[in-house]
Amino acid sequence: MSDGEPTSLRLVATMTIAGLISGLTLVGIYVGTLPMIQRNRAAFLSRAILGDSEADDERDRRPLLPGAESFTTMELRGNELVRFEGAEGEAPAGPALYMAYDADGQFVGYGIPAEGPGFQDTVALIYGFDATRRVIVGMRVLESRETPGLGDKIIFDEHFLSNFEALAVEPTIVPVKKGERSAPNEIDCITGATISSKAVVTILNRSTEQWLPRIGATPPAGGQS
Amino acid sequence: MALRKKELQFWPEMTKGLWKENPVFIAVLGLCPAMAVTNSLINGLVMGAATTFVLMGSSLLVSALRKVIPKAVRISIFIIIIATFVTTVDFALAALMPIAHKQLGAFIALIVVNCIILGRAEAFASRNPVGVSIADALGMSVGFTIALAMIGGVREILGSGSLLGVDLLGEHFEPWAIMILPPGGFLTLGALLMTFAWVQSKAERRRAQAAAAANVAEGRPEKRAA
Numbered sequence: 346m347s348d349g350e351p352t353s354l355r356l357v358a359t360m361t362i363a364g365l366i367s368g369l370t371l372v373g374i375y376v377g378t379l380p381m382i383q384r385n386r387a388a389f390l391s392r393a394i395l396g397d398s399e400a401d402d403e404r405d406r407r408p409l410l411p412g413a414e415s416f417t418t419m420e421l422r423g424n425e426l427v428r429f430e431g432a433e434g435e436a437p438a439g440p441a442l443y444m445a446y447d448a449d450g451q452f453v454g455y456g457i458p459a460e461g462p463g464f465q466d467t468v469a470l471i472y473g474f475d476a477t478r479r480v481i482v483g484m485r486v487l488e489s490r491e492t493p494g495l496g497d498k499i500i501f502d503e504h505f506l507s508n509f510e511a512l513a514v515e516p517t518i519v520p521v522k523k524g525e526r527s528a529p530n531e532i533d534c535i536t537g538a539t540i541s542s543k544a545v546v547t548i549l550n551r552s553t554e555q556w557l558p559r560i561g562a563t564p565p566a567g568g569q570s
Numbered sequence: 571m572a573l574r575k576k577e578l579q580f581w582p583e584m585t586k587g588l589w590k591e592n593p594v595f596i597a598v599l600g601l602c603p604a605m606a607v608t609n610s611l612i613n614g615l616v617m618g619a620a621t622t623f624v625l626m627g628s629s630l631l632v633s634a635l636r637k638v639i640p641k642a643v644r645i646s647i648f649i650i651i652i653a654t655f656v657t658t659v660d661f662a663l664a665a666l667m668p669i670a671h672k673q674l675g676a677f678i679a680l681i682v683v684n685c686i687i688l689g690r691a692e693a694f695a696s697r698n699p700v701g702v703s704i705a706d707a708l709g710m711s712v713g714f715t716i717a718l719a720m721i722g723g724v725r726e727i728l729g730s731g732s733l734l735g736v737d738l739l740g741e742h743f744e745p746w747a748i749m750i751l752p753p754g755g756f757l758t759l760g761a762l763l764m765t766f767a768w769v770q771s772k773a774e775r776r777r778a779q780a781a782a783a784a785n786v787a788e789g790r791p792e793k794r795a796a
Contacts, residue, residue: 351641356640356642359638359639364650371657371658374662381665381666382668389668492747494747
């Protein structure tokens with residue numbers, strides 16, 4: 346350390362220079378890594394909607410909506426769904442959903458992301474919605490910290506996920522005990538993971554309530570690329 | 571050695587962090603990441619590597635600038651240096667290892683408040699030349715990484731029946747889910763701390779016995795009591 350008491354000016358100058366160098370470094374690194382981070386995000390989203398061709402699990406290889414081969418991002422502006430114009434990997438700031446198309450460019454349905462509180466932390470998921478039949482045709486958990494061995498079954502339990510192959514959402518989705526499913530809008534919960542199963546139902550109900558009035562059986566104009 | 575300043579050397583300053591002054595098992599520092607992210611070996615290793623980068627970088631800069639930084643603002647400057655390195659790691663991991671970055675979540679950003687890092691900056695790097703500061707940082711980092719890898723390894727084997735994602739214990743093993751949950755972190759760390767303390771006390775007793783034996787057998791200082 347220097348001799349004697351440093352002047353106030355020297356203290357301020359030191360802090361300023363340190364802050365300046367740090368700031369410049371951080372901006373440089375942010376700008377440098379941003380394209381890669383956005384590419385990762387885009388790849389993650391594409392795997393979620395179109396399936397991951399390299400996954401070990403057969404279920405992960407399947408697309409969220411049967412037949413989906415491509416999708417476009419739509420954002421809600423005011424009360425209208427419009428096509429999101431942004432760079433690849435960039436996400437709209439507000440509510441967004443994805444419109445999926447098959448190999449012939451035919452609209453197959455919506456991929457809708459949703460999240461809400463789970464047993465331990467936020468559960469983020471995405472579900473496929475067939476707007477013609479008004480049913481959910483697939484559900485994939487994107488992020489969760491549910492209890493390993495119990496709650497995390499919402500991610501991979503075959504029986505639970507099969508609930509979402511043609512799930513009616515109107516009037517609302519109703520969770521029932523495993524094996525008691527008798528109506529198209531009911532879901533068999535996972536034994537030992539009732540809270541996590543019900544969390545998924547709550548997230549879906551809340552999301553469909555928000556989105557259903559805004560989406561029709563036919564895609565809004567300007568959806569297809 | 572009492573009054574004269576100790577001449578510090580690279581090698582002993584490095585190796586002390588591995589065992590004798592291991593930041594987790596002996597100094598009992600940095601326990602938040604040591605328990606929070608170690609539910610698998612790979613998470614422990616990634617966290618260890620991220621901390622290594624931050625600790626090495628900040629020790630290097632703090633030590634190199636130790637004569638320029640006024641004492642009055644040194645803690646603020648250390649924090650700026652550390653935070654810059656942590657943010658760098660955060661972005662780099664998000665770009666290069668998105669899955670690991672997601673798993674570690676907020677704990678990467680929380681390296682800023684890992685007391686090992688500010689501790690070494692204040693207690694060591696700000697008072698010693700660059701060479702030995704790097705040695706000290708390297709030793710502490712590797713010691714920390716070893717500790718996290720041990721905790722993560724034990725928890726992954728018992729909690730998932732696998733190591734680095736490779737199935738070890740076969741289909742008939744029922745994973746102890748509690749080991750990947752927070753209590754598993756406490757249990758594993760407790761068991762490892764106990765083992766370390768036991769090994770240390772045993773070594774000390776042996777040393778005391780050896781000293782006593784040497785006193786008894788005066789003139790024959792080489793007598794061994796093992």
